Amino acid sequence: MNVHFIAIGGAAMHNLALALHHKGYRVTGSDDTIFEPSKSRLEAQGLLPETFGWFPEKITTQLDAVVLGMHAKADNPELLKAQELGIKIYSYPEFLFEQSRNKTRVVIGGSHGKTTITSMILHVMHYHDRDVDFMVGAQLEGFDVMVKLTEDNDFIVLEGDEYLSSPIDRRPKFHLYKPNIALLSGIAWDHINVFPTYENYLKQFGIFIDSIVRGGSINYNEEDLEVKRVVEASENQIRKIPYNTPDYTVEDGQTLLETPDGPMPVEIFGKHNLNNLSGAKWICQHMGIDEDDFYEAISTFKGASKRLEKIAENGTSVAFKDFAHSPSKVDATTRAVKEQYKNRELVACLELHTYSSLNAEFLKEYKGSLDEADTAVVFYSPHAVEIKKLKEVSEQQIAEAFQRDDLIIYTNPEEFKDFLFSQDFENTALLLMSSGNYGGLDFNEVTKLF
Missing domain, CATH: 3.40.50.720 (NAD(P)-binding Rossmann-like Domain)
Structure with a gap:
């Protein structure tokens, strides 16, 4: 072909x-x-x-x-x-569907967590030598590629993105996969350049649920009230199976997951990640992995690239970078790091880089999202606002949006870098959140501070 x-x-x-x-x-x-x-x-x-x-x-x-x-x-x-x-012209998701018509399609959807959950599932499958086709949005340890397609594999695991399919196909990607097995992790308004109202964004998830093959199933995060409402409102003839965050404790910077065999140390941490783990466990069980085998494999999962990725650590300090940029992700990620390192100073730096995050109307959604940080820093580039042809955003608007009196704001990459490299990171957790690079920050240089 x-x-x-x-x-x-x-x-x-x-x-x-x-x-x-x-x-x-x-x-x-x-x-x-x-x-x-x-x-x-x-x-x-x-x-x-x-x-x-x-x-x-x-x-x-x-x-x-x-x-x-x-x-x-x-x-x-x-x-x-x-x-x-x-x-014949295909969008990316259309072509993936054509390649998987005769397979059991497993689709992971949600405003947040979908890359992590997909990665967890693939890690468990790989650990137990179960060969599956897949498409995931991050580079995974032990995998050479982010897309795998074969003639023989029974399952294909697809990360279900709600963004548009192509310039001539304005449908969200996850509407085109027609899952047999689906998961919905959470709903928090994003992509406002495409979905200008929350109601319009919410509607896309209802369409996704209705696209599940009749007789199929959806696992859904019942702790997200919007997810619960949308799933339960669907009249599609599918099995609806809720999941929630498992019990866990944190001791001396180590997260212990409660399992039938007692507390088990895991590499990942934070309530949202453990909630993701619970969803992944259900999907793996649908795919033939029993609970004991799931726990054995997941204990070695270190996370997807740029998702709470540890980039440096010494005896008293640690640094993470994370892809978080939407308000719900920023809040969840900041809380996770603070919970894991209760006795350390948390310096949380957020770059506003995406279309949504630089939109003056959307900024108010960030209220309280950095409250868990001891030192909170926001960096944004006025040039990026200009390139995206958005209304100018002022430092005052940023300050008012986050509603935090001690918020530190930088618009100059060199000044932000000077701030970072002047810090004493003794007994500190540094969190760098961005889908960009703070105007050219070399993360390798940052690691030398620890």
Whole structure:
């Protein structure tokens, strides 16, 4: 099968391209720019385009399919040529569904926790040598790829993102997978550039639940009242199985999970992570892993990349980086670190980097999200606001949104770096939360402070 990728360099797109290449497909692609690590990974497999740019002549009737990435525009010359020739054009999630029509599709949805839960499931499967197909949004320890597709595996585990499918398909990705087994971890308003009201955002999760195959099942976090309400309101003929946070204790910076065989130390920590673990346990049981085998495997799970990832530690101090950027994630992550290190000073730094977080109307959602930190710092780039063509955001608006009198605010990357490197991190937990890099911060340099 000949498949061409328009915008092959994206994190998800290049992983799908690599998966199809490994499956024996003939893969080509184009992009106007490709960054690391996509560039090196495509180059190693001979899939890196010789020249960056869009080339309509690459689109011929010899192609069986075109996969269109979100980075491309609706007037992309290669897309227009494919439409003109009548070649089948898929969005990323549509193509994944086509690849998994005859498999049991396990889809993990939710505003937060989906990458971690998907990663936990895959870790347990890998630990017990159970081969499954998958698509996950983070690099996992022990896995070379983020997408795996085979002809033989019975299960495929998919991270169910609610963002849009492609420039010409405005449906959320997780509406297209039609799960046999689903999970919903939490609902907290995000992606306001696409879902301008909370009601509109909430509706997408109702559609997801109704898309589950009749006779299928959904495990849902009953501690999230919105999740509970949406799931229980669905008239879809599926099994609805709630889960909640398991009992646990924290002793001297070590989390102990209560199990039928007594307290078990785990590498992860924080109520939200243990709630994720509970959901993952249910899904693994649906996939044939019994409880004892799940606990044995999960005790070795260290977390997904950039999800409370420990980057440095010494005898008295520790540093984490985390992908948290939405208000609910910032609050949960900050609370988790404070609970784990009760007797240490918590310095929590948040970069407002996404479209939602830099929107003046949305800022009020951050109220109280950094309250658990002893020292709270917010960094944002006025230039990023400009690039995203948003209304200017002032430091005063930031301060009012978080409602914390001692909030430290930086807009200059050098000043933020100077602050960080001037701190005495004795008996401290440092938490760096961002989906960016604070205007060019080298995290390797940060590790040398510990």
